[in-house]
Amino acid sequence: MYKVKEIYYTLQGEGFHQGRAAVFCRFAGCNLWSGIEKDRENAICKFCDTDFWGMDGENGGSYNKEDLYKKIKSLVPKQSDQHIFLVMTGGEPALQVDDELVTYLKSNGVEIAIETNGTLPLPQGIDWITVSPKANTKLIITKGNELKLVFPQEENNPTQFESFDFTHFYLQPLDNDHRLENHDLCIQYILSNPQWKLSIQSHKILGIR
Numbered sequence: 001m002y003k004v005k006e007i008y009y010t011l012q013g014e015g016f017h018q019g020r021a022a023v024f025c026r027f028a029g030c031n032l033w034s035g036i037e038k039d040r041e042n043a044i045c046k047f048c049d050t051d052f053w054g055m056d057g058e059n060g061g062s063y064n065k066e067d068l069y070k071k072i073k074s075l076v077p078k079q080s081d082q083h084i085f086l087v088m089t090g091g092e093p094a095l096q097v098d099d100e101l102v103t104y105l106k107s108n109g110v111e112i113a114i115e116t117n118g119t120l121p122l123p124q125g126i127d128w129i130t131v132s133p134k135a136n137t138k139l140i141i142t143k144g145n146e147l148k149l150v151f152p153q154e155e156n157n158p159t160q161f162e163s164f165d166f167t168h169f170y171l172q173p174l175d176n177d178h179r180l181e182n183h184d185l186c187i188q189y190i191l192s193n194p195q196w197k198l199s200i201q202s203h204k205i206l207g208i209r
């Protein structure tokens, strides 16, 4: 059974597929933080802004692969049933997503994207791999479609990743009290290093999920 925090239909807000309608399936749990506030100080990943703990969100619960597909399918309009774009996110989806689930969803025509911190192996067959490296971790997924780095991060310099095998390299401004300053830092870095592109969290600007 797959433990899922929430499943909802919205627009992808970030990266290459920004603006595209997608079902988001947020898997519960992460290997870099428990998700409980009192543990944040000792977590490997300290600036997480996602609630991935438990299964109490919209459409959250424990699913087998068949019921998970049925739920995903039920959220998209009928006319788009032929092509479902699914974003597997978390938490860290690689803790749970396996070959069996990927094979089953793909056999039902689902296009699968995954957003991962890149520290765990991934099953074969995923259509779009987004890796968001976190400080103080060892990336084992060094190949994929997009690498999305929150910037600036003291311990994660973009140059560490430039030789990896990704089609797109994105910097995404760190969303903290210095947001405007972080936007400027991203823009300046990209102007000097045009291998990188800007990813804005448009869902936050638009007020959607």
Ligand code: SF4
Residues within 6 Å of the ligand: 030, 031, 032, 033, 045, 046, 047, 048, 049, 050, 052, 090, 091, 092, 117, 134
């Ligand atoms: S890896 Fe992602 S989900 Fe896990 S704690 Fe860090 S930001 Fe949150």
